[in-house]
Amino acid sequence: MGSKTDVDGKIIYPSLAWVYAKPWRVIAFSLGTGVLRPGPGTWGTVFGWLVWALLLTHLSDLAVGAVLVVSYIVGCWACQRTGQDLGVSDHGGMNWDEAVAFWFVLWLSPDTWLAQTAAFLLFRFFDIVKPPPIRYFDQRFDNGFGVMWDDIVAAAYALLGMAVLVRLGVLT
Template sequence: MSARARVTFPPARWVTHGPGRLIAFGFGSGLLRPASGTWGTLLAWLIWVAAAPAASDLALAIFLAVAFAYGCWACQRVARELQVHDHVGIVWDEMVAFWLVLWLTPDTFAAQLLAFGLFRLFDIAKPPPIKYFDAKVKGGFGVMWDDIVAAAYALLVMAIVVRLGVFA
């Protein structure tokens, strides 16, 4: 059994005590098991569908930058409190990275579903250099960065699929 699998989850009351914890745990979605990262990514998708259509590209870009920066701080703080570098319940990194993917993905259910699958595949499989970043880059930036790289992989595949006319 891996060290990640043996990690204990804090109680919901602990998670909801303070905005940093609540954000890092994806508004509580990080407490869902199994596959906390997938639950956080699903919540991110629901939030995106509800909120993004009303926002301009500039507003979304600013939101993503702020969400990433705040995530670096919140994830580092919560990881330090839990004494686990990248606790499986910390899902804000998946949420922000998937919002980046959705921002650059066609606004169709089929495209977003494929993007979801690709992002989860790359986030879980961690092909190089994602695995390297996950293991070597520490702190809140490290928690956030490997998911941004997984998002870049998903976006590369999505760009090829879109270019091939799959969603035309």
């Protein structure tokens, strides 16, 4: 199935073939999960959770920190290039930002199924609702940095919520 375009020829729903045509698109669309509907941001977070469970959870804190920094920088580049290709600076299918931000949340959250589920729900809530200043950053930064940054701020909100839940004894 091919990409769907609007009347101006801009791609609305990229195809998997379009994503896999360039390496930066594969990254920005988290190996293609960004083409899944509905909720490509949620699919990106699920992708991030899977990568965390299979690979990142086994790394040292120093290695996870390095992966986060490198993934953020690579994400800024990949989302910038992909946004240029699409003609839309923050296309909904670009979901690498959700994956990287959720790794940050998981890294600093308790390592239990209940805590990770709570982290997932909190992160998705703040990423979707975009309370201040998330919405401010989302509306004002149109490049790859902006795509990545508003999700890091949503992750910070989720971590604050996690800290409250841990402090109240709801999560351990």
